[in-house]
Amino acid sequence: MLGVPTNSKPTWITKLAGMPVVHKAIKLFRVQQIASRALTVIPMKRRLKRTGMEYRVRFLESLLIADEIFQRGIYREAFEEKEIRTFMDLGSNVGYFPLFAVEETGRRDMIGLVVDGNEQMAEESRWHADHNALGKVHVKFGVVGYPRDVSEATFFVNPSNVASSAQPVLNPDVPAKGESKPVTVPAVDVFGEWRKIAGDARIDLMKVDIEGFESDFIKNSAEALSITDRLVIEWHKWVNGRDAIDALLAEHGFTLRKVISEDPHCGVAIYDKKPTAHA
Template sequence: MYHIPEALFSSDHKVIIDLGANVGLTSVFFALQYPKAKIYALEAEEENYQILEKNVSFSKNIVAEHAAIDTKDGVVFLSSPDLSYNFKISDKGEENGSPVKAYSMFTYMNTLGIDHIDLLKIDIEGLEQFLLKNNNEWLKKVDNIIIELHDPYTIDQLRQDLLPFGFKVIPADSFKGLKMIFATKRSS
């Protein structure tokens, strides 16, 4: 699944958020890795969400919701992609787009009663650059991030966006060619 740097491994993790949870495999991995943590899994695509619910049903520590994350609250539209695993989200109604409830990070955290995130996983198919650049003061409340970058968002832009919040970005080439990038506020 993930080769997570030792600096991010801690049995002390209490709150983990999985944005773009897909069918829940990462949420299950986190539940097994951090059995004391509460894991919140957010997935926008309906079919993926249905599978996610089944996959995480064994764990009382995982809370799944069918919704999207955005820079503002409202509704986004999910359109069918050419590839079954890569969906396009827009804030404008599109011909084949399905409406999905969207949260800003502040609203999502407030709705769940969360004031601190130990570990945040982001795999939201290209929207990560908007999430981390806009309405991003919530990043003060996050300790560690695991993120999959999608073009055109670069690791240098990620560093620039996270630097004001005290994150150190760990280069991707350290992790066996995975597209996952790690950022932490912990000194290593």
């Protein structure tokens, strides 16, 4: 998952998330399962200050995600010095990013494509879009990062909803909450889906957090990247180094704007398309 922005202090939630002993205790005492059952019955609900949009917490990990996105603004700098009217959210998890995008821009008419390979997470993302009447935000269930002619692929669903991925290697430095289960899911052609919902519109901002499958995504998504102006991506160090991500994105006309967060496990960086790349 995400780290701490350079202009933000760690909260107690992020401090706990960084302690291996906490992860071991969660697995040992089945905290994850117990919390999820309780939150399914009575989810926590919160409203965002600017727009009044509501989000809910139905999974233990969502407490951390909400803290990262809404409290510490891990993605805020991706909206600076650029008007964002269209976006993709690839690896949406429970679907908080679209709410943050609307909260940050004040635009409820944003066009968005939201995708997750965990069916439960896609359903939760859809709930957030529907519940907040974001009629132009479209949610798809499936895996991204495969060539456009691939219709199905294996996705590894982990008991921890922040560890599911199209690649099977878990972070060796974080105690696992359980074994990942391989399932066959639809492979989503993000370029084709974008054309269906947005026509010839460009993608102002693409957010990618796909737990170690980012290099494959970049290699196989030339058409989608060709119409993208800004990218905010999390790289996962046990699978991909940032140098490799830099090099791959350079082939598609992107240059590094800023590393906004980095820890021993992963990092988040913003890349902008060179003006001449789509002139």
